[in-house]
Amino acid sequence: MIDKLITKIKKTGAPIVVGLDPMLNYIPEQIKKDAYQEFGETLEGAAEAIWQYNKGIVDEVYDLIPAVKPQIAMYEQFGIPGLVAYKRTIDYCKSKGLVVIGDIKRGDIGSTSTAYAVGHLGKVQVGRKSYAGFDEDFATVNPYLGTDGVKPFVDVCKEEKKGIFVLVKTSNPSSGEFQDRLIDKRPLYEWVGEKVDQWGKDAVGKEGYSYVGAVVGATYPEMGKVLRKLMPKTFILVPGYGAQGGKGKDLVHFFNKDGLGAIVNSSRGIIAAYKQEKYASFGEEGYAQASRQAVKDMILDISTALEGR
Numbered sequence: 001m002i003d004k005l006i007t008k009i010k011k012t013g014a015p016i017v018v019g020l021d022p023m024l025n026y027i028p029e030q031i032k033k034d035a036y037q038e039f040g041e042t043l044e045g046a047a048e049a050i051w052q053y054n055k056g057i058v059d060e061v062y063d064l065i066p067a068v069k070p071q072i073a074m075y076e077q078f079g080i081p082g083l084v085a086y087k088r089t090i091d092y093c094k095s096k097g098l099v100v101i102g103d104i105k106r107g108d109i110g111s112t113s114t115a116y117a118v119g120h121l122g123k124v125q126v127g128r129k130s131y132a133g134f135d136e137d138f139a140t141v142n143p144y145l146g147t148d149g150v151k152p153f154v155d156v157c158k159e160e161k162k163g164i165f166v167l168v169k170t171s172n173p174s175s176g177e178f179q180d181r182l183i184d185k186r187p188l189y190e191w192v193g194e195k196v197d198q199w200g201k202d203a204v205g206k207e208g209y210s211y212v213g214a215v216v217g218a219t220y221p222e223m224g225k226v227l228r229k230l231m232p233k234t235f236i237l238v239p240g241y242g243a244q245g246g247k248g249k250d251l252v253h254f255f256n257k258d259g260l261g262a263i264v265n266s267s268r269g270i271i272a273a274y275k276q277e278k279y280a281s282f283g284e285e286g287y288a289q290a291s292r293q294a295v296k297d298m299i300l301d302i303s304t305a306l307e308g309r
């Protein structure tokens with residue numbers, strides 16, 4: 001799957017991923033009104049509004065981008081109907097040829113970790129049949145429990161030719177409370193980065209990049225430069241672009257000299273673009289067209305920065 005992601009990045013010229021992280025206050029009133037008319041002001045109504053909102057955005061941007069990243073918490077808050085919308089979103093995105101990164105941030109050990117890996121990336125056996133549960137292409141993983149928590153995901157990835165992105169240095173302001181702590185005179189995120197490199201040594205695709213990727217926030221470009229050197233064949237998922245302050249010029253160090261090695265995420269900066277002054281002229285009815293323009297602007301920003309480095 002890492003090879004498919006790289007192929008699509010080369011084809012689109014867009015090393016970006018759209019975060020499908022819907023909140024009800026992002027969704028235009030008409031979409032919510034239609035959903036509530038059919039299902040009432042219920043969890044089912046909310047889930048239907050989310051699904052229709054996502055579908056509108058995907059229809060407008062799928063030809064411009066290689067991948068999407070739905071954040072499962074935004075769906076889980078609406079219970080089982082929300083998870084149904086999550087699955088519908090995954091299936092629809094895959095039908096459009098998009099790579100799907102499930103932002104699930106799971107982290108546990110033993111059979112529990114295996115169950116998470118199987119549920120999201122693998123197949124579960126039911127009698128004589130096997131079924132893919134959520135069936136994302138990649139998943140995000142929390143490494144706090146060490147190798148015991150990550151290895152089950154790596155094993156499933158090898159079997160299914162899928163991938164993971166391990167949290168190394170996250171974009172949030174308080175990430176340094178733990179991640180920047182010095183251990184033997186080096187910050188913890190460096191130790192985690194080295195471990196990610198090790199976990200991916202024997203899980204490498206034809207393009208030379210590992211199935212085991214890393215998450216490194218755009219808000220810490222200097223740390224990204226160090227981690228890029230520690231993980232030369234690791235693909236880096238870079239959150240924090242746009243709404244959290246990251247810009248194209250901050251991101252050049254996340255990429256290798258071949259122009260690959262990183263994929264940059266923007267969530268509300270794209271899916272709620274119509275709420276920004278820059279795209280206000282699209283209005284609520286043109287929310288998806290505003291998202292398309294925001295994608296084009298992001299591609300230009302990043303490509304210009306990479307060309308000028």
